[in-house]
Amino acid sequence: MKQTEFLNVVLPFQDKLYRLAKRLLVSREEAEDATQEILLKLWSKNESMSKYKNVEAFAMTMTKNFCLDRLKSKQAGNLKLVHSNYTDGNTSLQKQLEAEDSVSWMERIMEELPEQQKMILQLRDVEQYEFDEICELMDMKPTAVRVALSRARKTVREELTKKHSYGIG
Amino acid sequence: MELGNIEKILEKYFEATATVDEERTLRAYFSQDEVAPHLEQYKPMFNYFSMAKEEKYTKPVPLKPRVNYYKWLSVAAAVVLAFGIYFGNQYQETKRLEQAKAEYAYEETKKAFDLLAENFNRGTEKVAYLNEFEEAKQKIYNNN
Structure with missing residues (x-):
């Protein structure tokens, strides 16, 4: 497979890989590195790539595993210190008012979720994967996926309701 | 789309039984400016999801001509x-x-x-x- 061919195969879903990585690793730099790593890994086995019937699902699974490994590894110990692209809770009132900006709120709520729910929510609500695709990716039973998804969505709702009724959380 | 229908889908959504199409309807509904007041609280959620999908991977991939x-x-x-x-x-x-x-x-x-x-x-x-x-x-x- 030629380089351009490979890029054409990869292009439609490389953003999805990146977003999944970012969901898990939070830091933009970490997510970029992870995505690059995955793409290079894919490239290194591009001869066998035609054998996989669904390259995208394969790449997504790779990304998931890679990021989870990364989180588990010791390097991830200082990961929280690395990322700078989200506002921390310790900002001034002015900043908090700005953080009223729903985006950073949602970001923070999503970050609090367990990894599994994070991933499922990402796959379903952001990337709109079908349930059977998610089952395959997550290596989970359909009912388990539904339960986890429902739980994740309800947690988000709860957090939002809290914020909604108290004004500034 | 009428409000009752949205509420019904929303309920299904939280039980994780809504289809991808129904969820798309929800996102479309919440992306408009006018949302029923009691549903206002869900707006950030769906807007966030739509926005999160916009994020792009911009770093170039250094593919070596290893072949x-x-x-x-x-x-x-x-x-x-x-x-x-x-x-x-x-x-x-x-x-x-x-x-x-x-x-x-x-x-x-x-x-x-x-x-x-x-x-x-x-x-x-x-x-x-x-x-x-x-x-x-x-x-x-x-x-x-």
């Missing part, structure tokens, strides 16, 4: 092998020649030494006569 690597490796190996055989043969040849030369030189030297030895022996025979003469001379001297 030709092995091909060139075999070419290099072939070249090295050819050189090896060529120069190796030449080396063997010169070594063989040298040895032959050395052997020839050895034989020649041996022959020369043999000749020398032969002549030397003949020489000592003659020197024996000289000794006789010397003795005789000594005798004469001693007598005087």
Whole structure:
């Protein structure tokens, strides 16, 4: 497979890989590195790539595993210190008012979720994967996926309701 | 879309039984400015999801043209092998020649030494006569 061919195969879903990585690793730099790593890994086995019937699902699974490994590894110990692209809770009132900006709120709520729910929510609500695709990716039973998804969505709702009724959380 | 329907889908959404299409309807509904007040709280959620999908991976992927690597490796190996055989043969040849030369030189030297030895022996025979003469001379001297 030629380089351009490979890029054409990869292009439609490389953003999805990146977003999944970012969901898990939070830091933009970490997510970029992870995505690059995955793409290079894919490239290194591009001869066998035609054998996989669904390259995208394969790449997504790779990304998931890679990021989870990364989180588990010791390097991830200082990961929280690395990322700078989200506002921390310790900002001034002015900043908090700005953080009223729903985006950073949602970001923070999503970050609090367990990894599994994070991933499922990402796959379903952001990337709109079908349930059977998610089952395959997550290596989970359909009912388990539904339960986890429902739980994740309800947690988000709860957090939002809290914020909604108290004004500034 | 009427509000009742949205509420119904929303309920299904939280039970995770809504289809992808229904969820798309929800996102479309919440993306508009006017949302029913009691549903206002869900707006950030769906807007966030729509927005999160916009994020792009911008870092270029440094793909090396690794494909030709092995091909060139075999070419290099072939070249090295050819050189090896060529120069190796030449080396063997010169070594063989040298040895032959050395052997020839050895034989020649041996022959020369043999000749020398032969002549030397003949020489000592003659020197024996000289000794006789010397003795005789000594005798004469001693007598005087």
